Every structure is written in C-alpha cells, then in structure tokens.
Amino acid sequence: QKEVEQDPGPLSVPEGAIVSLNCTYSNSAFQYFMWYRQYSRKGPELLMYTYSSGNKEDGRFTAQVDKSSKYISLFIRDSQPSDSATYLCAMNSGGYQKVTFGTGTKLQVIP
Amino acid sequence: DADVTQTPRNRITKTGKRIMLECSQTKGHDRMYWYRQDPGLGLRLIYYSFDVKDINKGEISDGYSVSRQAQAKFSLSLESAIPNQTALYFCATSDLPGDEQYFGPGTRLTVT
Numbered sequence: 598q599k600e601v602e603q604d605p606g607p608l609s610v611p612e613g614a615i616v617s618l619n620c621t622y623s624n625s626a627f628q629y630f631m632w633y634r635q636y637s638r639k640g641p642e643l644l645m646y647t648y649s650s651g652n653k654e655d656g657r658f659t660a661q662v663d664k665s666s667k668y669i670s671l672f673i674r675d676s677q678p679s680d681s682a683t684y685l686c687a688m689n690s691g692g693y694q695k696v697t698f699g700t701g702t703k704l705q706v707i708p
Numbered sequence: 709d710a711d712v713t714q715t716p717r718n719r720i721t722k723t724g725k726r727i728m729l730e731c732s733q734t735k736g737h738d739r740m741y742w743y744r745q746d747p748g749l750g751l752r753l754i755y756y757s758f759d760v761k762d763i764n765k766g767e768i769s770d771g772y773s774v775s776r777q778a779q780a781k782f783s784l785s786l787e788s789a790i791p792n793q794t795a796l797y798f799c800a801t802s803d804l805p806g807d808e809q810y811f812g813p814g815t816r817l818t819v820t
Contacts, residue, residue: 629806629808685750695753
C-alpha cells in the first residue's frame with residue numbers, strides 16, 4: 598500500500614463548478630501538507646501549504662487537513678478552464694524526512 | 709527570472725552516451741533534489757542533497773550520479789544512457805521547516 602493515495606482521475610467538470618480533490622495517507626507523523634498544480638509539460642507549482650490540521654484559503658482555493666482521518670482536500674470554487682491541470686498532493690513529517698508525493702489527479706474544466 | 713532553472717530543456721541522445729543535466733537556483737535554499745516523472749508513476753526521487761557536503765540516494769538512483777558544485781548548483785549525470793531513462797526530469801529546491809519544494813521547468817530527455 599502506498600503511503601499517499603490519490604485518485605488519478607481524470608475529473609471533468611463544467612466551468613463554474615466547485616471541484617474537490619482529495620488524498621489519503623497512512624503515516625500519522627505527517628504534519629506539513631502541500632498542493633501543487635502542474636500544467637502539461639511544465640514543472641509542478643506550489644499552490645497551497647498548510648501545517649497540521651485545519652483550513653487555509655487563498656482566493657478561489659481552500660486546503661483542508663483532517664489529521665484524525667488522515668485525509669486532505671483541495672477545493673476550487675468557480676472553476677475556470679485555466680484550472681485544467683494535474684494536481685499533486687504532498688506531505689512531510691519535517692526535519693530530515695523527505696516529502697512524499699501523490700501521483701496526481703488530472704482535472705479538466707470544460708467551458 | 710526563474711528561481712530554479714534547468715538546462716537543457718530538451719535532449720535527445722543515443723543509448724550508451726553520457727549526458728549531464730544541470731540545475732541552478734537563486735532561492736538561497738540549501739536543499740536540492742532530482743526527480744523523474746513518468747506517466748502513471750508520479751514523481752520519483754533520484755538523488756537529494758541537504759547541503760553542499762551532503763548527497764543521498766533516492767528511490768531510483770541506479771544508473772544516475774550527481775554533483776553538488778555549490779549551494780546554487782546541482783547536476784545529474786547519466787553515465788551510460790538507456791532507453792528506459794526516457795522521462796521528464798525535474799530539479800527542485802526546498803527549505804525548512806516544511807520542506808515545501810520549488811521546481812524547475814523540467815528537462816525532457818529521450819534516449820534512442
């Protein structure tokens with residue numbers, strides 16, 4: 598079983614929809630959580646970064662961490678065609694431990 | 709200017725050739741990484757370096773070597789390229805405490 602599980606999709610939604618992207622994990626030591634957006638043939642771009650449990654909002658994006666369920670989510674409100682990309686979750690326990698990435702969910706927002 | 713740059717951006721080479729991919733960063737981070745990305749397999753860590761004197765193998769280091777020439781420079785070498793090393797290669801940097809990573813634009817490598 599992988600340490601981080603992420604549904605690969607693809608996920609297709611109409612423009613304006615609310616998108617929910619999720620990851621589950623098994624390592625209870627994880628305390629730093631990240632979401633990356635990767636456009637085709639580009640490098641991953643850090644989108645959201647949170648520490649421990651709770652919510653963090655940045656414009657149309659909200660990151661949510663539930664450590665009791667070992668579950669993290671990224672919500673995108675009023676989705677736009679420009680949001681079409683692959684979204685990767687990542688997490689880390691800190692210190693000298695390496696970051697663990699999910700395999701990514703491909704999102705397509707249809708105009 | 710980009711904080712993390714990679715050269716070359718595209719490279720086609722033949723089996724058995726030695727090639728080097730270079731990475732430079734202006735973020736001032738001590739930590740640097742090399743990943744490869746293949747469809748369906750996600751990002752896999754090849755090598756990482758927590759400072760200039762520190763080099764560590766990742767999960768798929770066989771067939772690769774690295775050199776950390778300075779805080780800002782980290783290069784990846786394929787000693788004798790083989791076709792299954794055809795992939796997209798990314799360099800990344802990070803800083804404590806959360807180790808959030810900042811990626812370069814990638815090098816698309818094709819080994820024929």
